[in-house]
Amino acid sequence: MNQLVIRNKAQELVFRFLGGLLLFSVGLQLFIHNPKGAIFWILIIVFILAAILLFTLNFGALINRLTADQGILTIRWNTKIFKKHLRIDQITSITEDKRFIRITLKNGHTVRLPVRLMDPDKRREIRKFLKTNTGF
Numbered sequence: 001m002n003q004l005v006i007r008n009k010a011q012e013l014v015f016r017f018l019g020g021l022l023l024f025s026v027g028l029q030l031f032i033h034n035p036k037g038a039i040f041w042i043l044i045i046v047f048i049l050a051a052i053l054l055f056t057l058n059f060g061a062l063i064n065r066l067t068a069d070q071g072i073l074t075i076r077w078n079t080k081i082f083k084k085h086l087r088i089d090q091i092t093s094i095t096e097d098k099r100f101i102r103i104t105l106k107n108g109h110t111v112r113l114p115v116r117l118m119d120p121d122k123r124r125e126i127r128k129f130l131k132t133n134t135g136f
Contacts, residue, residue, distance in 0.1 A: 004129040006064040006122055008078075012057060019054030022047050064113075066126065068133035073103075079114055086111065094136040096127060103130075 026047045033040040057063060065076040068088070075084040086103065093104045096115075101123075103111040115123050130136065 001067065001069040002129070002133055003068075004066040004125060006066075006118070006126065008062075008064075008118070011062060011078075015054045015057055015062065019051040022051035022054065026051070066129055068129075073130075073134065075111065075113065077113055084111060088134050091134050091136060094127075094130050094134065096123070101126060101130070 026044055029040065029043050029047065033043070035041075053059070061076075062078045063076075064078055065074075067074040067076075071088050073086045073088055073091070075086065077084075086105065090106050091103055092106050095102045095104070099114065099116040101113040101115055103113070105111070113126070115126065118126075
């Protein structure tokens with residue numbers, strides 16, 4: 001099994017900063033609102049859950065991950081909701097421009113991986129991984 005994990009440090013910092021800001025707001029809620037009211041506890045729970053979601057980077061969904069195992073390419077990209085499983089023998093071509101890496105399948109479908117905001121070295125890593133595992 002080959003795996004490539006691409007992390008966006010700037011995006012991680014922003015999300016973790018927002019999570020810290022939410023935890024700070026929980027502290028403020030403790031001083032501002034009356035703890036005997038129901039709205040107080042609802043706000044505390046919602047803010048803590050949102051902070052956990054931001055600290056964990058949406059439970060790892062905001063980390064790009066490519067995995068090649070037993071002839072199947074699995075793509076977990078931060079812009080996709082679900083993982084995409086592609087059979088490597090169904091891939092006809094892989095092309096790249098400044099905005100996307102496009103994986104074209106035999107049935108005519110195209111999977112686009114947005115790489116516009118990534119560094120050139122990360123783009124090269126992705127292309128190298130795809131080339132070594134798919135042959136394109």
